[in-house]
Amino acid sequence: MDRLWTPWRYRYVSSHSGETSPDRCIFCTQPAANEDEKYYIVLRAARNFVMLNLFPYTNGHLLIAPYEHVDKLVDAHPDTLTEMMQLAVRCEAALRALYNPDGINVGMNLGQAAGAGVAGHIHLHMLPRWSGDASFLSTVAETRMLPEELAVTYKRLKDALS
């Protein structure tokens, strides 16, 4: 197995793929709904929030997104980008403490051609990885058998990040 990180193979929000309008964008509507538990928003900061990926590649798959609806890094406020990376550090610490991963993927897909499920709104993936999980992923990628339920992941990460 050569390739460990192939997000373009997965469509985690297929029904919203390519959606660019803020009123249909999950990264706009879900934080605005103020139903953080329902939408698995684990942390709110001043300019960004952190939520679970509802269709995770592995347990603990987090998404960090700004409140502002922008589809390019160059259009985001510099303070937003700074805070996004600070949140990535907090999330890294929480993921290491809770899941003891061997590694963590941190990455963005900008634009549909790059594999973005929601192309209209930038978001940073944080994905714990374990040695040998690639064969697991390639085998069950389409069914995504995950040993921990999202509600459990939500509680653990919310506690760890607060």
Ligand SMILES: [Zn+2]
């Ligand atoms: Zn949006």
